[in-house]
Amino acid sequence: MTDKYLYQFMFMRFLFLLSLVLVLLTVSLSSQQPLCREDERSALLQFKDGFIIDCSASFDTFAYPKVASWTPEKEHSECCSWDGVECNEDTGHVIRLDLSSSCLYGSINSNTSLFHLLQLQRLNLAFNNFNHSQIPFGVGHLSTLTYLNLSNSMFWGQVPKSLANLSSLATLDLLKCWLHGEFPTKIFLLPSLRFLRVAYNQDLIGHLPEFYSSSSLQVFTLEGTSFYGKLPTSIGNLSSLHVLNFRNCHFSGSIPASLSNFTQLTYLDMPENTLTGHIPSLSANLTQLTFVDLSYNKLSGMLELDMFLKIKSLSVLVLSSNYLTLLTRISSNDTLPQFHTLTLGSCNLQEFPDFLRNQNKLSWLELPDNNFQGLIPKWLYNTSIETLRAIILSSNFLIGFEQSPIVLPWSKLEVLSLDVKMLQGALPIPPASTKIFQVGWNKVSEISPLICNLSSLSELDLSHNNLRGILHPCLGNFSPFLSVLELRSNNFHGNIPKTWANSSSLRVIDSTQNQLEGPLPRSLANSAMLEYLHVGNNKIIGTFPFWLGTLPQLKVLVLHSNGFYGAIRSSESNYTFPKLRIIDLSCNNFSGHLPAEYFLHWTAMKAADANQLKYMIARTTGDWWYSDFAYSIAIANKGIEIEYQKIQDVFTVIDFSSNRFEGEIPYLLESLKGLHLLNLFNNAFTGHIPSSLGNLTQLESMDLSRNKLSGIIPPQLAELNFLSSFNVSNNRLTGPIPHGEQFDTFENSSFSGNLGLYGKPLSKQCDTLPPSTSEENQGSESSLEFDWKVVVMGYGCGLVVGAVIGKFVTIRKFMRASVKRQQTPRRVNRRM
Template identity: 40%
Template sequence: MGFPPISSLSFILFLFHFHSTISSSHFCAPHQSLSLLQFKESFSINSSASWNCHHPKTESWKEGTDCCLWDGVTCDLKTGHVTGLDLACSMLYGTLHSNSTLFSLHHLQKLHLSDNDFNFSHISSRFGQFSNLTLLNLNFSVFAGQVPSEITHLSKLVSLDLSDNDDLSLEPICFNKIVRNLTNLRELDLECVNMSLVAPNSLMNLSSSLSSLSLQYCGLQGKFPGNIFLLPNLESLDLSYNEGLTGSFPSSNLSNVLSDLSLSNTRISVYLENNLISNLKSLEYMFLRNCNIIRSDLTLLGNLTNLTYLDLSNNNFSSQIPSSFGNLVNLSYLDLSNNQLVGPIHSQLNTLSNLRNLYLSNNLFNGTIPSFLFALPSLQSLDLHNNNFIGNISEIQHDSLRFLDLSNNHLLGPIPSSIFKQENLTTLILASNSKLTGEISSSICKLRFLRVLDLSNNSLSGSIPLCLGSNMLLVLHLGMNNLQGTIPLTFSKDNSLEYLNLNGNELEGKIPPSIINCTILEVIDLGNNKIEDTFPSFLERLSELQILVLKSNKLQGFVKGPTAYNSFSKLRIFDISHNNFSGPLPTGYFNSLEAMMASDQNMIYMNATNYSSYAYSIEMTWKGVEIEFTKIRNTIRVLDLSNNNFTGEIPKVMGKLKGLQQLNLSHNSLTGHIQSSLGNLTNLESLDLSSNLLTGRIPTQLGGLTFLAILNLSHNQLEGPIPSGEQFNTFDASSFEGNLGLCGSQVLKKCYGDEAPSLSPSSFDEGDDSTLFGEGFGWKAVIVGYGCGFVFGVAMGYVVFRTKKPAWFLRMVEDKWNLQSKKTKKNVGRYVARRN
């Protein structure tokens, strides 16, 4: 069928209308194009400046083209004025100065600069000139300093987002103006902005039009005003992680549109009872992690059938999972971890077909893991670690799983083959089940997205699949099994491995040199195996290495000095004990252990870079006891070279390692004195020099090590008095046994005058022969004096012999002897009196 005929007049009218429409549209004004181009040129493009971007929007900004067609630019079609600028996630890096051409765009109504890096710029007061702004988003863009009060001039703002700028702060006066002046606000997000000086009651006058309020991690303290919870249009409220925030969440008169509630890590009281639940029927997101929940009847939560996210972790719930949870068919996320929930899991959760994330770790669940959990069709994350589950692991019936942690239970049998068919799996942790058996299937090589693999503390056997040296793993922990064979011979170039732990197996052969391809490796633990090799000096080229444990193998030979610049400069733990190393101690390495030369006050745990929930672990002898550290603090500094065949003296340079907390050189063949420079190790908590061939006196400087809790100098050849006072009074005889020449109260052997120290600690450096006689009086002077004395003695002997005991000579010698004897007795008396 054809179109109806159009009259000439109608056609003319159509053309006129079309021309009018075209003429009413304006291109971007030249001065606006110039301003945008100058703004672009004031920043560099850096891929690390944005979290998840594929291309910068400003790439499309070309001179001579219409700026209204550029990415991120919106114009008014009638006037051509730029009214919107969306440069979120554009990889912009640099400082946003107050004279930026951005501020010449006076007609802006929406400005979106989130997810860039403005390099700790201060938010300019000129933002207050954008009088037409309805939306301002500076989220996650590295702004710093005070929020300027000029922001409160933006009276048309509907949405203000300054969140995730950790160095940004908001003063009480400015915040009060925001509350008073920005009466059109519907969305206010100040997450992570420092508001510690703002009184919570200043929120009482927030606009009744507010629909979303996010104040998490703001440092708020004091009682939160209850009327905020009653705002009629409030849909989303997040006050979480303000641990000093108190008050009560009302159980009645709540807004019936509230759909998102987060009070995690606050002290705001929540009365979980019928009145509250009936007022929260619209709720979709409930986050009450580590919260002050009162009258906690979990059964009531089964009535909130709109819930999609529920987090009740880190509370004190002690019941079973109620059957009413089966009503929450819309749940996508459920976190009940870190409670005291009990009993087996029956069918309470088998109806949750939309569940994607289930976290039940750190509870008291028992029985077998129900097979229906592995049949949930949407499940991506399952965390059941640290419970009392028993039995075999069921086959997984879907391939949607990305995260699986079943560690620290009592599971047994082989690892089901279906786990190795989860193509999207990124994390697999089955550690510490002890009775998991069988071999690690080569099918694991098909998991191309796997980043964390921890199968430690089980009874796995067989060899390590070769592909585990060439895939994209960040964490490989297969320690404490029965694995045999060799370490995978080929580590591919530019791999991502950060943590390698194969401790406690039966691995043989050599340490593969290709391990240096793991350029970001931070931890190597190959201890307690049967590796036969020399010291792997090539490891010094791993510039990020912080922990190296090679203990209890069959390593041998000299540990030579460094061959590279800054060898092992970041090493915090160096343990090569219980091997067959020989020769002198590796003094050259001691000079480059920079991380051990200073203490670290950062108390965080070492963990995988992109998987912060995975903490590194290590097995180590700590203060004489074999301990598995399930977490390792950044502060720890350990040097353990014990149980080898090292010879020679303790080098004085060890006194540079002032960050050391534990030093163990025991069970070697070390000779010479104990260096007094060890008194510089002021952070030392444990010192073991036992079972060597050390001679001389114990340096009094060791008494100044106020943190020293463990001291073992036993079974050496030390002599003289054990220093008294300070720290030495805390050690018993076991610290000094096997040194027959020592005296003092600890060994129940009295010290006499000739054993008293002849010089004060400040007079000489005990244990260091080069300074024994003070500055300017070294070994050459001793030899000269000895030679002169020898000649004089021979001459006098000849005179005595020829003159038949001349009276004048005897009187002189006897007088001198009697005088010296009296002085000695007098000094001994004073010394004993002081000691008593």
């Protein structure tokens, strides 16, 4: 090749390479971030400066300060490259802003510079803390928005009507925003809306509009709100729905048959409303359903279960707690859906459904409150052996197991509930994986020692059976996770093992109404989580267990009707009972003066906050379930017993009745401002009634009868507005009976047996009744003489007795108080 051609070749090669470089450079430049508009960069910086960056205020543990990269310095001024910001490649306008979990803390209003971003299409402010700001109405000016997520960001107040102006909006998420007031119905009718979630805003109210035309809505969630009214028939026009979640709302009326139009529906969740009537036929069109929960409504009538069994995709079916009668003609030979969760409680089933025989994937089987009788069939043992984690058969009429195995075969079982009222004889033991084992309220007389192998157990309920013998030592240490131990109303005897209740997880111990003897084991002081200790109605002896005062969580201490004796020693700094709310020492042999110093340390009894109406609950938890325990109340007054369903956490009780306490009633009781019930009946107290008791403004019941009290009834007691039960009979009181709104309602019996008292309501006959003698106060039968007792209580005796007395009152031959755990309904909750 000549030099001329060589140069031409090299020159053309150079031009080719240069062209290639120019092309690559052009592509590279075109792929760079668009230039940021100066006005929008300023708006973003101004928005950032309006907040404190505080990740501790976030509700997301993975939150980080995205806006940390937003700086005005020249080298960082290109806002389209900032974290959470996306711009249009051609115009440079900010079109997407994702500041979720960005540690923003502070208030936001409609003047915020954020609303200068008029081309914004997506806005995500979830998981920040906007400090109870209202959702700004200015959001409605962002006319190009297609996505708006304000969930979990501490917004508060009403939903602005301006959101209904966002005609392009496809996603609206207002989950857990503390919203209240009326929800704008026009938002439901936005033409492009596909995802709407306003769940867990308890005070948000509203009703559904008429859906006159078809809608693009696919996910519709109002769970945990206060939406009300009937479901309109036109809801069937939401034919694109995949998820319908109206759980725990206030909808009423019937379920519209137009739901069968939801041919794409996979998730139907409407429990805990007040829906009535029949369940319409759904199976013909709803072939995609995987989840159905209609429980805890008022649905009624005959229901062909076959309607659901024909939906092959269905894996969760929950129909419990309605007024349904289920029928099925499908047998185990038919092709059926393989359920994951099946809950058919209170469905009037007469026998175990035959289709259960071929269920191989069940994880949760719940069949309580039906009419099963006789034996649990042996074929049930083969149902979902490898997958079943919960089986609940409570409140039926079963008497045992057919060909009962020693250990039940479900290898992954975690929850077994058999409190069915009629089980008898010996019971098989669930596998070692079991966490909740409930066999209370039966006639069981024997439990295998293999129960000690349940090393994962969190709750054990053997209450109200015919079990006898001594307590097995393993109860104290066989499971480090044991939280609730219920042994009440059996015939256990002997000493309580010293290692018993040595678990650091124990919250509830209830062994009342047995024949247990000996002292309380000091190992109880090692149960740092213990909240509830009830050992009443046994034969336990010893002095007052002051060492329990070190337990930081102890709320309820019941020792009544045992053989405790002696003086209660003065408190020390380490024995303060800081959270004690209910203490019952009645019907023992305690004596001496009340140590007034204790009252100074009972901090929980000093709070008079009636706004915190929570229930006294112990909870056991697991990977996918939890179980709550609330305790009912039995209050007796002169032979009449009234039972309430739960104990509220604000209720406080002192019951020292029927002992041998003496000396004056300590004036320091006045520091217990939250006290609701004071019972010092049948002791040997002397001196005057402290006028300082008039400071106990929450007091509902006071019994000072059968003591040796003298002097006048302090007129300050007439100012106790909640006092509905008052008794000072059989003392040595003198002077006039005070008058007041409550005092004028008390009867003669509240004041009888005080020779020097006069005035209404006493008549002349009552004025001359002799005072009680010291022998009456100290008789050996004092345990049968007391007028009323409260053990573990439900709040509100004084104000609600009139409303409930017709329903809950029973007459007892001998006065007694009892505490019974709430059994019906007893709900074990699932996490799907």
